[in-house]
Amino acid sequence: MVVTLFCALGARLYVVQVRDGPRLAAQAGDEQAATYTLYPTRGDIVDRFGTALAVTLPSYAIGVWPANVRDPRGEALRVAPVLHLSPGQVEQVLRARAPFAYLARDQNGALARAVAALHLAGIGVTPEPFGRRVEPQGTSGASVIGFTGVDDQGLAGIEYEYNALLTGHPGSVAEETDAQGRPIPFGKRLVHAAQPGQTVVLTIDRSLQFDADQILRRTVERFHARSGSLIVMRATTGEILALANYPGFDPNHYDAVPAADWRDRAITDPYEPGSTFKLVTATAALDSGKVSLDDTFPALDTLRVGGRVIHNADDGLMASGHRDETLDDIVTYSHNVGAAEVALRLGKETMYDYIRRFGFDQPTGVDLPGESAGIVGTPDDWWGSRLATIGFGQGISVTALALTRAYAALANGGLLMRPLIVRAITAPDGRVVRVVRPEVVRRVMRPQTAAEVLKILRDVVSRGTAKGLVLPGYALAGKTGTAQMVIDGQYVPGAYTASFVGILPADRPQYVILVKVDRPQGAYYGAIVAAPAFRDMAAKLVWRESLAPSLRAGAAGVQARRTL
Amino acid sequence: MSAQRPLDAGFLIVTLVLTGIGIVMVFSASSAVAYVQFHDAAYYLKRELLWAGVGACAFYAGARLDYRRLRLLAPWIFGAAVVLLGAVLVSPVGFIEGGARRWLALGIFTFEPSEVAKLALVVMLAHLFSLRREGARSFARAGFPALLCVGLCFALVMREPDLGTASLYLVTAFVMLFAAGARPSHLALEAAVAVPAMLEFIYASPYRRARFLAFLDPWKDPQGTGYHIIQSLYALGSGRWLGLGLGESRQKFGYLPAQHTDFIFAIIGEELGFIGALAVLTLFVVFAYRGIRIALRAEDRFGFHLAFGLTVGITLQALMNVAVVSGSWPITGVPLPFISYGGTSLVMTLFSAGLIAGVSRGPRRPVTDLACVPPRAA
Numbered sequence: 001m002v003v004t005l006f007c008a009l010g011a012r013l014y015v016v017q018v019r020d021g022p023r024l025a026a027q028a029g030d031e032q033a034a035t036y037t038l039y040p041t042r043g044d045i046v047d048r049f050g051t052a053l054a055v056t057l058p059s060y061a062i063g064v065w066p067a068n069v070r071d072p073r074g075e076a077l078r079v080a081p082v083l084h085l086s087p088g089q090v091e092q093v094l095r096a097r098a099p100f101a102y103l104a105r106d107q108n109g110a111l112a113r114a115v116a117a118l119h120l121a122g123i124g125v126t127p128e129p130f131g132r133r134v135e136p137q138g139t140s141g142a143s144v145i146g147f148t149g150v151d152d153q154g155l156a157g158i159e160y161e162y163n164a165l166l167t168g169h170p171g172s173v174a175e176e177t178d179a180q181g182r183p184i185p186f187g188k189r190l191v192h193a194a195q196p197g198q199t200v201v202l203t204i205d206r207s208l209q210f211d212a213d214q215i216l217r218r219t220v221e222r223f224h225a226r227s228g229s230l231i232v233m234r235a236t237t238g239e240i241l242a243l244a245n246y247p248g249f250d251p252n253h254y255d256a257v258p259a260a261d262w263r264d265r266a267i268t269d270p271y272e273p274g275s276t277f278k279l280v281t282a283t284a285a286l287d288s289g290k291v292s293l294d295d296t297f298p299a300l301d302t303l304r305v306g307g308r309v310i311h312n313a314d315d316g317l318m319a320s321g322h323r324d325e326t327l328d329d330i331v332t333y334s335h336n337v338g339a340a341e342v343a344l345r346l347g348k349e350t351m352y353d354y355i356r357r358f359g360f361d362q363p364t365g366v367d368l369p370g371e372s373a374g375i376v377g378t379p380d381d382w383w384g385s386r387l388a389t390i391g392f393g394q395g396i397s398v399t400a401l402a403l404t405r406a407y408a409a410l411a412n413g414g415l416l417m418r419p420l421i422v423r424a425i426t427a428p429d430g431r432v433v434r435v436v437r438p439e440v441v442r443r444v445m446r447p448q449t450a451a452e453v454l455k456i457l458r459d460v461v462s463r464g465t466a467k468g469l470v471l472p473g474y475a476l477a478g479k480t481g482t483a484q485m486v487i488d489g490q491y492v493p494g495a496y497t498a499s500f501v502g503i504l505p506a507d508r509p510q511y512v513i514l515v516k517v518d519r520p521q522g523a524y525y526g527a528i529v530a531a532p533a534f535r536d537m538a539a540k541l542v543w544r545e546s547l548a549p550s551l552r553a554g555a556a557g558v559q560a561r562r563t564l
Numbered sequence: 565m566s567a568q569r570p571l572d573a574g575f576l577i578v579t580l581v582l583t584g585i586g587i588v589m590v591f592s593a594s595s596a597v598a599y600v601q602f603h604d605a606a607y608y609l610k611r612e613l614l615w616a617g618v619g620a621c622a623f624y625a626g627a628r629l630d631y632r633r634l635r636l637l638a639p640w641i642f643g644a645a646v647v648l649l650g651a652v653l654v655s656p657v658g659f660i661e662g663g664a665r666r667w668l669a670l671g672i673f674t675f676e677p678s679e680v681a682k683l684a685l686v687v688m689l690a691h692l693f694s695l696r697r698e699g700a701r702s703f704a705r706a707g708f709p710a711l712l713c714v715g716l717c718f719a720l721v722m723r724e725p726d727l728g729t730a731s732l733y734l735v736t737a738f739v740m741l742f743a744a745g746a747r748p749s750h751l752a753l754e755a756a757v758a759v760p761a762m763l764e765f766i767y768a769s770p771y772r773r774a775r776f777l778a779f780l781d782p783w784k785d786p787q788g789t790g791y792h793i794i795q796s797l798y799a800l801g802s803g804r805w806l807g808l809g810l811g812e813s814r815q816k817f818g819y820l821p822a823q824h825t826d827f828i829f830a831i832i833g834e835e836l837g838f839i840g841a842l843a844v845l846t847l848f849v850v851f852a853y854r855g856i857r858i859a860l861r862a863e864d865r866f867g868f869h870l871a872f873g874l875t876v877g878i879t880l881q882a883l884m885n886v887a888v889v890s891g892s893w894p895i896t897g898v899p900l901p902f903i904s905y906g907g908t909s910l911v912m913t914l915f916s917a918g919l920i921a922g923v924s925r926g927p928r929r930p931v932t933d934l935a936c937v938p939p940r941a942a
Contacts, residue, residue, distance in 0.1 A: 024801020
């Protein structure tokens with residue numbers, strides 16, 4: 001009988017172990033394996049020379065296993081000063097009735113090492129999965145860099161636009177664990193390493209960016225303005241070397257300011273450019289062949305168009321004493337009436353054609369999120385006086401970046417470039433994954449036209465609205481702008497946008513600098529508010545880039561040549 | 565002295581092998597849990613070795629003892645065991661673990677009286693059955709007292725509650741009665757009283773009932789009543805033919821409860837495979853064969869009943885344990901003799917084995933059948 005029972009058990013064992021063995025073993029394997037995610041380290045954002053703009057540092061959580069705490073009061077007294085917490089708070093956590101509790105999260109390595117050095121059995125240091133995102137430049141360049149949220153996902157700027165590249169690919173670990181999920185000794189362990197994110201190399205020059213932020217801030221504060229933008233672009237390539245907005249934010253504490261200040265105003269907010277838009281009028285006039293440099297227009301102080309009277313700006317540079325004026329005079333002295341006359345002579349189709357050639361009807365295609373196109377309309381909407389006002393940059397809105405690019409097209413001889421903010425993508429090991437090459441969108445104008453318009457813009461500085469703008473040794477060209485601001489569809493009295501877009505050096509153009517200041521108090525002319533900021537930025541640029549002086553730059557140039 | 569036969573070598577060897585396997589497997593099965601609990605992987609091994617040492621002395625003592633002297637002591641031993649069983653239930657040193665009062669806390673170690681009672685019961689029954697030539701045929705002289713003894717132990721152990729051990733008492737006594745020539749009607753009476761009592765106990769609480777019947781379909785409640793059996797089947801199934809290898813068990817890492825005590829056979833199956841499990845099973849068959857052979861060759865009736873009862877008790881316990889572990893029987897919580905971790909169990913099992921071995925040697929003096937009848941009973 002005993003033998004029978006043993007045989008029955010033997011058969012039962014055969015069924016469980018051999019017949020059903022594979023199925024049971026597979027189920028057991030599922031239960032014994034634990035899989036968890038390895039989070040990749042987020043890639044860096046660096047400037048054109050590799051200086052860190054946004055990096056991820058290791059970060060640590062300070063955890064407590066209350067069951068292993070032997071002396072809650074004593075250990076609390078030792079840990080609290082390291083963590084800058086009160087001993088009472090710490091002791092409360094050490095006495096928690098839970099298998100695990102956090103004492104502190106997202107702490108830096110020095111603090112974590114200090115805690116580990118205490119060698120307390122119940123208090124441990126664990127790495128945070130994402131680490132801590134740090135923007136060492138603070139507010140400088142913040143609107144380009146953007147920021148990341150709590151789960152390390154990019155929420156603005158390059159962090160958002162290049163989130164996928166920066167994030168990398170998570171890995172995984174599958175390992176055999178005990179019932180509490182701890183890996184078992186000599187157990188199988190299958191690791192797919194996480195692929196760290198790639199590094200985004202920007203076209204930004206950290207030093208120029210810093211200068212731009214400082215100069216813009218000084219300007220906005222001096223004139224008690226609402227806000228401002230400053231862009232430095234390399235004309236030949238379309239690379240953005242600096243892009244500043246003020247007021248801005250510190251990406252390390254982005255929630256300390258209203259969300260409105262997070263946006264990159266220079267690309268998200270179209271504005272009425274005013275006289276700086278006369279670049280388009282002049283280019284259209286000369287390039288279409290409908291106006292030559294010798295053609296003259298009646299020099300009027302007012303013009304009645306479509307039931308509206310257009311005035312020249314009251315800036316002391318009236319065309320008094322002249323009966324006629326050339327295109328050069330109109331731009332140099334920034335005569336709105338003259339610009340309106342030119343626009344009316346060109347007609348809707350030609351003006352619209354050149355507005356489109358300059359790309360104002362489309363976003364520029366820069367690799368930044370939230371870019372807006374200009375508000376251009378179509379010739380069909382241009383009723384009443386609108387064609388005439390577009391001639392001097394009212395009744396049309398463009399972004400600061402689009403306008404900068406238009407000046408760059410003039411400066412480089414007529415080619416519209418795609419603005420570049422990213423220069424290259426590199427792998428974590430330093431290998432260059434992708435190089436972003438300059439990209440010509442189209443030819444806007446003939447080189448001949450570019451040279452002629454550039455000459456006019458040099459006259460603006462030498463004898464026109466920006467007379468007195470001098471950078472010793474360097475020829476400058478540019479255009480002032482003083483536009484009435486449209487707020488909620490209405491021109492607001494006393495609210496102006498003061499701007500200056502300049503080209504440096506004017507004899508062999510390389511850089512375009514745009515300065516725009518919204519609602520300055522007191523003075524509001526572009527020449528007074530924005531042009532000095534342009535000069536300061538140009539001076540920094542000359543110094544940083546070791547720019548050779550111009551050969552013929554008027555009186556100042558002579559002086560410079562002598563010192564050479 | 566010279567009249568004694570040599571000790572049954574096969575029986576000794578199988579006992580040693582089983583105990584050796586027990587020591588190795590207790591270490592393998594307990595190391596992970598021991599490390600987590602005590603930061604010492606050998607925590608249970610050290611204690612097992614200590615108890616094996618004590619057990620070896622107990623075996624030696626059992627084998628050296630003139631087993632016939634036990635007859636004189638049988639009522640006293642039995643009485644003491646009953647007192648101990650009662651003490652577990654009522655005294656302040658009764659020790660509760662896992663919802664049952666099974667242990668007596670005696671200073672540094674705990675002590676399980678039901679293990680002692682198992683031996684005492686067999687000794688008592690052997691004594692009763694060898695009082696007369698006709699064994700247990702007389703209900704009034706042998707059958708009824710035997711049933712009283714079993715019933716007392718059964719009732720006390722059921723109060724702990726320890727259904728496994730209690731039922732083991734019943735079945736062992738049943739087999740002993742059968743071997744002692746009890747009438748079928750007596751056996752039927754015993755079954756008629758015991759089985760309803762056990763069923764009543766099980767069905768009294770829905771929890772016990774669910775737990776009792778969980779082995780029929782453990783996957784009905786895999787996180788609750790079925791958990792233990794499923795984990796045991798996972799362990800056995802992972803072993804396949806040859807096992808994962810000694811020390812390679814995964815289920816011992818906190819998945820399988822009682823992995824070094826009542827469910828150590830599952831770890832044996834996982835690490836040593838079907839072949840290893842079958843080998844252990846075969847060792848118990850050999851143990852049963854040698855034990856019964858010793859009983860049949862005993863020179864007196866007491867020797868026969870003693871060796872037979874002890875062999876049957878140990879073998880049935882092994883059967884029941886393996887049946888539980890392989891999911892063929894309700895979970896009843898009996899250790900695997902010689903192998904499961906547990907001091908009282910190991911020492912008492914080795915002492916019992918020693919007594920069986922002692923029977924194989926025969927009594928000290930050549931005796932007539934009469935001489936083994938104690939004076940008072942005669």
